[in-house]
Amino acid sequence: MQQIFNFVIRNKTFLLFLLLFSIALALTIQSHSYHRSKFINSANFLTGGVYGTMNSVDQYFDLKTKNDILAEENQRLREQLLNTNTSVDSTFIDSSTYATEKYRVTVADVYKNSYSSTNNYLTLNKGANDSIKRDFGVITSNGIIGIIDNTSKNYSRALSILNVKSKINAKIKSTNHIGSLTWNGKSPVYVQLEDVSQFAPVKVGDTIQTGGESSIFPKGIGIGTITSFESDISGDTYTIQVQLFNDMTNIGTVYILENVDRTEINLLEKSNNE
Amino acid sequence: MNSVVGLNIVRFILLLLVQVLICNQIDFLGYINPYIYIIFIFLFPIREERLALLLISFVLGMLVDLFSDSGGVHAAAAVSLAYIRPILLKSSFGMLYEHQSIKFSTTDIGSLITYISLGTLIHHSILFSLEIFNISSILLVLEKTLFSSIFTIILSVLIIILFSRNRK
Numbered sequence: 541m542q543q544i545f546n547f548v549i550r551n552k553t554f555l556l557f558l559l560l561f562s563i564a565l566a567l568t569i570q571s572h573s574y575h576r577s578k579f580i581n582s583a584n585f586l587t588g589g590v591y592g593t594m595n596s597v598d599q600y601f602d603l604k605t606k607n608d609i610l611a612e613e614n615q616r617l618r619e620q621l622l623n624t625n626t627s628v629d630s631t632f633i634d635s636s637t638y639a640t641e642k643y644r645v646t647v648a649d650v651y652k653n654s655y656s657s658t659n660n661y662l663t664l665n666k667g668a669n670d671s672i673k674r675d676f677g678v679i680t681s682n683g684i685i686g687i688i689d690n691t692s693k694n695y696s697r698a699l700s701i702l703n704v705k706s707k708i709n710a711k712i713k714s715t716n717h718i719g720s721l722t723w724n725g726k727s728p729v730y731v732q733l734e735d736v737s738q739f740a741p742v743k744v745g746d747t748i749q750t751g752g753e754s755s756i757f758p759k760g761i762g763i764g765t766i767t768s769f770e771s772d773i774s775g776d777t778y779t780i781q782v783q784l785f786n787d788m789t790n791i792g793t794v795y796i797l798e799n800v801d802r803t804e805i806n807l808l809e810k811s812n813n814e
Numbered sequence: 815m816n817s818v819v820g821l822n823i824v825r826f827i828l829l830l831l832v833q834v835l836i837c838n839q840i841d842f843l844g845y846i847n848p849y850i851y852i853i854f855i856f857l858f859p860i861r862e863e864r865l866a867l868l869l870i871s872f873v874l875g876m877l878v879d880l881f882s883d884s885g886g887v888h889a890a891a892a893v894s895l896a897y898i899r900p901i902l903l904k905s906s907f908g909m910l911y912e913h914q915s916i917k918f919s920t921t922d923i924g925s926l927i928t929y930i931s932l933g934t935l936i937h938h939s940i941l942f943s944l945e946i947f948n949i950s951s952i953l954l955v956l957e958k959t960l961f962s963s964i965f966t967i968i969l970s971v972l973i974i975i976l977f978s979r980n981r982k
Contacts, residue, residue, distance in 0.1 A: 652881075659884070
């Protein structure tokens with residue numbers, strides 16, 4: 541017994557180092573597995589508060605660009621509105637057309653955005669109090685940004701598409717061939733669309749959209765354009781380089797999408813799997 | 815004694831804030847960031863207990879992790895740096911360390927640069943290998959380590975020189 545105590549006291553520095561290092565290593569490993577990075581994330585009171593103070597100062601610097609983006613989006617929406625064929629008859633109210641609200645949209649400010657690491661996250665200023673939950677989609681007017689993976693009371697954290705853990709269902713707009721969108725950790729301008737069938741007629745310049753197979757994003761949200769593509773080693777599938785519509789290095793305001801039918805869809809899929 | 819503790823608390827908070835609010839947002843050439851919070855570990859009083867340094871480094875790394883959503887990579891790297899600091903001190907300052915009489919504000923600049931460069935390289939290589947966590951992208955690890963280290967070393971040396979009084 542005495543000897544054990546002596547050993548501990550003699551090597552106390554090394555033992556403490558070993559303990560702290562293994563705690564850090566354990567946290568690192570569990571942060572590398574999707575959906576389990578619970579303890580250490582920036583969606584909390586402390587970091588949210590600090591980033592919020594910072595944001596309230598530096599949001600003034602790019603008000604002009606934000607205005608331009610908003611005006612552009614307004615123009616696009618107005619065009620869409622004026623060019624829809626179905627004229628809305630204000631006297632006729634059909635309850636079935638109003639009951640089909642599928643997505644609820646919440647607007648949020650980005651408090652923190654990173655793109656230099658291989659696992660990037662965004663911190664947003666809306667949380668559980670604004671009924672934001674895990675697996676809600678995050679988009680801007682240009683295209684998709686990521687998926688909410690952690691929430692606290694007033695803040696939430698989104699897994700950016702610039703994260704090697706991110707995997708999103710996407711398709712080529714013109715041909716409807718699907719693939720999964722991943723990131724190789726290199727450039728914040730390009731993401732990769734993998735597992736696209738060799739039979740798909742891939743053309744440089746085509747648009748990539750969300751596929752609508754998952755219940756997170758609605759169908760047809762823009763992602764980017766094809767800049768190049770190559771066959772896989774096996775020769776069965778293409779890997780396509782996609783240039784993003786969004787400038788991931790400069791994001792101010794985002795929209796969080798909630799699929800109202802999501803729980804129902806998930807329940808159905810679960811019951812099918814059993 | 816109290817002024818030393820106060821100085822270190824102020825340094826801790828300032829370096830943490832500068833790190834997460836300014837340095838983490840630089841993204842020079844897309845991915846190069848300096849990690850200057852390790853200056854705290856470099857300049858921690860030498861005569862203090864090593865256990866205290868280990869614990870404080872862990873907390874500092876953890877806080878940086880918290881702000882940058884990186885799991886525990888900064889904590890691991892900071893703790894390792896704190897653990898091997900005596901070896902670094904011995905190899906860069908030699909006899910001065912043996913006599914426990916290093917004053918960072920009066921040592922000659924050559925040893926200081928050696929000390930900081932060695933420490934930064936070790937810290938960054940642990941940091942990036944844990945962050946990327948993939949043997950097959952070892953080139954990316956080395957690339958990030960090299961470029962970020964250069965950035966960190968230059969900034970750290972400049973900051974230490976700027977903020978140390980009585981330099982000849």
